[in-house]
Amino acid sequence: MSFKDQIGFVRQHIRRNRLRVFMTVLAATMGTAFLIVLASVGFGLQKTIKDDILSNQMVTQIEVYSEDMTDAKTDAMKEIGHVEAVVHRKQLVPVVMGEVEGHTGSMNTHFTNFGDEQASGFRLADGRFPENQGEAIVGSKFAQQLVDESVETAEDEEPAYYEGELIGKTVNLSFSEAEDGAETMPLTIVGIKEEPGKDWAFDGYLYVDQSLIGPMETAYAAASAGLPEGEDMPFTSSQVNVYADDLANVKAITQTLKNDGYSVYSVSEEIEQIDVFFLALKAGLIFVGTIAILIASIGIFNTMTMAVTERTREIGVMKALGAGPKLIQRLFLMESAWIGLVGTVIAVVISYGVSFAANAILPIVVDAALGGETGDSFDVTFSVIPWQLVLIASAISLSVAMISGWRPARKATKTDVIGALRHEL
Structure with a gap:
């Protein structure tokens, strides 16, 4: 059949x-x-x-943690295959106050290399990147931490936050230990960072060039002169982010960094x-x-x-x-x-x-x-x-x-x- x-x-x-x-x-x-x-x-x-x-999240970002991070180590990370950029931010540890047109607030300051930031995908919502040492970029929520303390408000009312245009304004930095009349460090705001992807993230940071670490450390030492010595603490703490050229290469770079002894976190591990x-x-x-x-x-x-x-x-x-x-x-x-x-x-x-x-x-x-x-x-x-x-x-x-x-x-x-x-x- x-x-x-x-x-x-x-x-x-x-x-x-x-x-x-x-x-x-x-x-x-x-x-x-x-x-x-x-x-x-x-x-x-x-x-x-x-x-x-x-x-x-920045899907190609790999967060690297180390107690003794140095510029030499971050430069070595740039040589890893498929690494597009390495951003080494140094966060200011001592408290520094900032003032913009009578509005003051505590400044969460990051020293960074803006060239590396641009290569990593750092985007601005307004303005431009700094071209001179005395220029800075602020986070999208920077104005929401500047309060006019001269305006009295009831307990159930919102404080008088800064509502003006930030681009072109000067933020005057001074360390909290400084006495009245002490010198301040003026920085011109030239850019505002794009809002983060996470709705709950609050970006009120002040981003300045890493070349300002020396001058600010000197200013801090002068402001602290004559004050009782406290605990010995570092002037900055490191935060390193490595950026892969493609999501497919994140896992391999993450494994390489682990093999080098670093503690790392990447979105690929969460997805896995x-x-x-x-x-x-x-x-x-x-x-x-x-x-x-x-x-x-x-x-x-x-x-x-x-x-x-x-x-x-x-x-x-x-x-x-x-x-x-x-x-x-x-x-x-x-x-x-x-x-x-x-x-x-x-x-x-x-x-x-x-x-x-x-x-x-x-x-x-x-x-x-x-x-x-x-x-x-x-x-x-x-x-x-x-x-x-x-x-x-x-x-x-x-x-x-x-x-x-x-x-x-x-x-x-x-x-x-x-x-x-x-x-x-």
């Missing part, structure tokens, strides 16, 4: 029992669709969390931990979904068993005409596989439709349930169906269908010819 004839034989018997086959295909479709949609929730949540992490967690979650969801397919396999098994019983006489005729056991088994396995294949194709189409509807409707439903409090920032992907999930679900569905039809097919090969020819329904 040619393959075309085998297809025709299977098609003929499927048409003969349309209703029963339809119900079996429907059961296989529901089981497979349930597996895909259930597992897609795990993929959707993983995508949402990873997108949130990647959008709120998330991937491990969601891998276990998705495996569990696929396992639960597989149970639904196994339940559907009972219907396939019953359908194929009844098919063998109903075709006992036909099986006997085929055997009498010389059909071998392998051919008979193949015919019934083809019918079982057809049920699984059609059920899988329909399930995939339905699953994509359900996924699209869930991503379009559920955010609206959740926002309405919360009284519209989520606002425009509520962006959650509830369902994602990657091609790998489709392949896994299809493989499980077809495998279960073939296994369900294998036992009835084996039974058909053992049918006695004489008994089959005498069989009557």
Whole structure:
């Protein structure tokens, strides 16, 4: 019997029992669709969390920690393959006060190399980068820490923060230990840093060129002269960030820095931990979904068993005409596989439709349930169906269908010819 004839034989018997086959295909479709949609929730949540992490952080940034960081060590880091920039910021440890047009506040000051900052992706919302030693850049929230203490406010009122234009203004620095009338260090604000990606991040820093470390250390020493000696503390503390040229190279650079003895943190490590967690979650969801397919396999098994019983006489005729056991088994396995294949194709189409509807409707439903409090920032992907999930679900569905039809097919090969020819329904 040619393959075309085998297809025709299977098609003929499927048409003969349309209703029963339809119900079996429907059961296989529901089981497979349930597996895909259930597992897609795990993929959707993983995508949402990873997108949130990647959008709120400099994804190519690697934070490096060391108690004895030096410029020589940071220069050596620049020689590591695929490193685009190394930013060595030195944070001022002593308290320094700043004053802008009568508004004062404590200055969280960073000394840095602006050339390295620009190479790392440091962006300005307004103004330009410093070109002279007496120029500085301020963070996006810098004005919110400058208070006019001469304006009296009630306890339940907001202080009088600075509201003027910062570009071009002078911030006068003086150390808190300094007496009234002591010298101040004037710096001209020439740029305002772009707001950080994280909504909760407060960037009120003052960024100045690292060449000012010497003059400010001298000013601090002069301001502290005559005061009781306190604990010996460093003038600056180091903060080093290494930037890779691509996210794909972050992990390799992170490992190289670890091998060099540094303590490091990068977004790749956080994503790796998330991937491990969601891998276990998705495996569990696929396992639960597989149970639904196994339940559907009972219907396939019953359908194929009844098919063998109903075709006992036909099986006997085929055997009498010389059909071998392998051919008979193949015919019934083809019918079982057809049920699984059609059920899988329909399930995939339905699953994509359900996924699209869930991503379009559920955010609206959740926002309405919360009284519209989520606002425009509520962006959650509830369902994602990657091609790998489709392949896994299809493989499980077809495998279960073939296994369900294998036992009835084996039974058909053992049918006695004489008994089959005498069989009557």
